[in-house]
Amino acid sequence: MTVNTQQLPTTATFEKHLWTWQGYKIQYTVLGTGKPLVLVHGFGACIGHWRKNIPVLADAGYQVFALDLLGFGGSEKAPIDYTVEVWVELLKDFWIAHINQPAVFIGNSIGALLSLMVLAEHPEIVAGGVLINSAGGLSHRPHELNPPLRVVMSVFNKLVGHPITGSFVFNRIRQKHQIRRTLYQVYRDRQAVTDELVDMLYTPSCDPGAQKVFASILTAPPGPTPAELLPKVQHPLLVIWGADDPWTPITGAKIYEQARDNGKDIKIVPIPGAGHCPHDEVPDVVNSQIVQWLQDSVFTDYSALN
Numbered sequence: 361m362t363v364n365t366q367q368l369p370t371t372a373t374f375e376k377h378l379w380t381w382q383g384y385k386i387q388y389t390v391l392g393t394g395k396p397l398v399l400v401h402g403f404g405a406c407i408g409h410w411r412k413n414i415p416v417l418a419d420a421g422y423q424v425f426a427l428d429l430l431g432f433g434g435s436e437k438a439p440i441d442y443t444v445e446v447w448v449e450l451l452k453d454f455w456i457a458h459i460n461q462p463a464v465f466i467g468n469s470i471g472a473l474l475s476l477m478v479l480a481e482h483p484e485i486v487a488g489g490v491l492i493n494s495a496g497g498l499s500h501r502p503h504e505l506n507p508p509l510r511v512v513m514s515v516f517n518k519l520v521g522h523p524i525t526g527s528f529v530f531n532r533i534r535q536k537h538q539i540r541r542t543l544y545q546v547y548r549d550r551q552a553v554t555d556e557l558v559d560m561l562y563t564p565s566c567d568p569g570a571q572k573v574f575a576s577i578l579t580a581p582p583g584p585t586p587a588e589l590l591p592k593v594q595h596p597l598l599v600i601w602g603a604d605d606p607w608t609p610i611t612g613a614k615i616y617e618q619a620r621d622n623g624k625d626i627k628i629v630p631i632p633g634a635g636h637c638p639h640d641e642v643p644d645v646v647n648s649q650i651v652q653w654l655q656d657s658v659f660t661d662y663s664a665l666n
Contacts, residue, residue, distance in 0.1 A: 392418025402469030406433025407560030497582030602634030
């Protein structure tokens with residue numbers, strides 16, 4: 361099917377709500393009615409990164425939830441040790457507080473890894489999952505880096521976490537021109553790197569505590585690998601991959617191909633000409649794939665177009 365992505369709202373259009381989780385403020389939005397979808401952003405992103413997807417999925421007949429993970433976006437920059445397990449617990453508790461029926465978790469990058477963890481560890485709360493350019497871990501494992509880069513990353517992480525040099529390094533990284541330069545690396549279409557997108561990533565970095573969040577995440581353990589999680593997954597998966605992603609290359613989809621060949625219900629959709637965030641770069645393609653898959657593989661006994 362074809363979905364219309366013209367005249368999409370900006371981030372300001374979405375009504376934002378606050379929910380208290382373990383004493384911390386979590387920002388979220390919800391739009392539409394129907395079977396629930398939960399959108400989980402990637403590292404450094406926020407609800408607004410789904411601005412081209414939320415209204416289309418809601419118009420297709422779904423209730424769409426999106427939240428800013430603790431430490432990101434409009435959620436509190438809590439002074440804790442960040443791990444993927446913390447965010448998975450947050451997602452589970454959010455589901456208990458706001459949804460309480462099987463939902464499809466849709467994530468990009470780290471958000472995709474978190475969604476896969478929810479599917480593997482909390483199958484009772486899910487109906488399926490959509491993984492968009494899924495990360496293999498919260499951070500690189502030492503064996504994934506060549507020795508020179510391993511040394512560079514070790515030194516960089518120490519500088520970011522140091523009480524004296526940390527703020528200086530973080531303030532350099534979060535400058536708008538640097539954010540734009542990074543986005544140019546991971547978006548194939550530079551026209552998709554708008555001022556709104558840059559501001560969306562920059563603004564939360566000005567919040568008190570943002571630098572410590574950044575340092576904590578960079579030094580956090582990587583968490584489980586997709587290969588460890590996939591054998592536990594009982595529900596259908598849609599794996600979407602921007603084929604020109606330099607951060608998580610499409611070779612990462614091989615593990616999902618192997619799981620599919622071993623009997624898992626997995627559909628894999630490569631998208632040529634798209635980078636790390638195809639849901640934002642080519643939203644018409646991604647939205648159409650998600651809506652069609654939801655109808656064909658997840659909610660087959662439910663008419664989403666009502």
